[in-house]
Amino acid sequence: MHLAxxxxxxxxxxxxxxxxxxxxxxxxxxxxxxxxxxxxxNLNLVAFDVWLSRTAEETLHSxxxxxxxxxxxxxxEIGIGLAIVLAVHRNRGTADIDKLRDTAEGxxxxxxxxxxxxxxxxxxx
Numbered sequence: 001m002h003l004a005x006x007x008x009x010x011x012x013x014x015x016x017x018x019x020x021x022x023x024x025x026x027x028x029x030x031x032x033x034x035x036x037x038x039x040x041x042n043l044n045l046v047a048f049d050v051w052l053s054r055t056a057e058e059t060l061h062s063x064x065x066x067x068x069x070x071x072x073x074x075x076x077e078i079g080i081g082l083a084i085v086l087a088v089h090r091n092r093g094t095a096d097i098d099k100l101r102d103t104a105e106g107x108x109x110x111x112x113x114x115x116x117x118x119x120x121x122x123x124x125x
Contacts, residue, residue, distance in 0.1 A: 006047035013040035027085045027095045031078060038074045042067045 013036055020033025049063025089095050 003047060003051045006043055010040045010043040010047070013037075013043065025096050025098055027088075027097055027100075028082075030097065031081045031085070035074060035078060038070060042070055045070070 017033045017035075017037035017040060020036065021030055024030050024033065045063040045067045049061055049067075052063070053061065085095055088100060092100065094100070
């Protein structure tokens with residue numbers, strides 16, 4: 001098989017994952033899109049490893065070893081990412097990334113921004 005076939009498939013998978021990361025608002029779908037991008041990279045690593053092993057006399061299979069490492073890292077990333085998303089969903093009630101970004105930045109109301117921090121502390125005490 002020619003190298004162009006898995007390379008084109010990998011590029012299509014990566015572009016689909018990139019679109020999913022940039023266009024989606026749900027954190028679960030963003031994590032799935034990142035996983036799709038990692039799988040595209042794995043496909044490229046294996047394809048280039050097979051292509052290079054045909055030309056070289058020594059076969060180290062370093063592309064396949066890197067693929068196994070990438071799979072292990074991706075599994076850990078998905079596990080931790082899902083745990084964080086579930087914890088945020090329990091606390092905030094949503095997994096929408098835009099709403100979470102707004103709460104993390106701490107947008108103040110116009111009345112709160114006009115008073116200095118010292119006056120806020122005295123008013124609450």
